[in-house]
Amino acid sequence: xxxxxxxxxxxxxxxxxxWVKYGKEIKKTYQLKDFIxxxxxxxxxxxxxxxxxxxxxxxxxxxxxxLTLSTHSAGGLTEKDFNLAREIENL
Amino acid sequence: xxxxxxxxxxxxxxxxxxWVKYGKEIKKTYQLKDFIxxxxxxxxxxxxxxxxxxxxxxxxxxxxxxLTLSTHSAGGLTEKDFNLAREIENL
Numbered sequence: 001x002x003x004x005x006x007x008x009x010x011x012x013x014x015x016x017x018x019w020v021k022y023g024k025e026i027k028k029t030y031q032l033k034d035f036i037x038x039x040x041x042x043x044x045x046x047x048x049x050x051x052x053x054x055x056x057x058x059x060x061x062x063x064x065x066x067l068t069l070s071t072h073s074a075g076g077l078t079e080k081d082f083n084l085a086r087e088i089e090n091l
Numbered sequence: 092x093x094x095x096x097x098x099x100x101x102x103x104x105x106x107x108x109x110w111v112k113y114g115k116e117i118k119k120t121y122q123l124k125d126f127i128x129x130x131x132x133x134x135x136x137x138x139x140x141x142x143x144x145x146x147x148x149x150x151x152x153x154x155x156x157x158l159t160l161s162t163h164s165a166g167g168l169t170e171k172d173f174n175l176a177r178e179i180e181n182l
Contacts, residue, residue, distance in 0.1 A: 036141065058150070060149040060150075
């Protein structure tokens, strides 16, 4: 799984609204209506993540869900991260 | 909802294995078998939290789940935090 170069990452992020690069990770915070909706969203993400065998860090703060993606085995950002981010955006 | 004093907090923590006080919060990291088990645990916590109308911060790192409890409306630790921590321990 090849590491993405900075220009590839910048190109990918153009089509991923509000996803931001921090070092070797990309992050986004989603704001839901309330905790119940946040948990529904988290469970949808969990199913996608398990299917892809690629698991974001998930931080839940009542109605806010922050996701952090990185391919730890590769030491940075790869296709796996952007594919999963796109699937999550499509939920 | 009364804020707990330091000695009350210390007493409560004696019966809550591996829960640790950090400032105005208590925290514990649970290690599950894998992500599937972590999500099962998180969903059980979510049901208890919604029922109690008291929601921990929940951080998921594959098989590890870190919970942080505080009563923000009271500016510190109250009965609500220790009651929910005990319910989670009993899962």
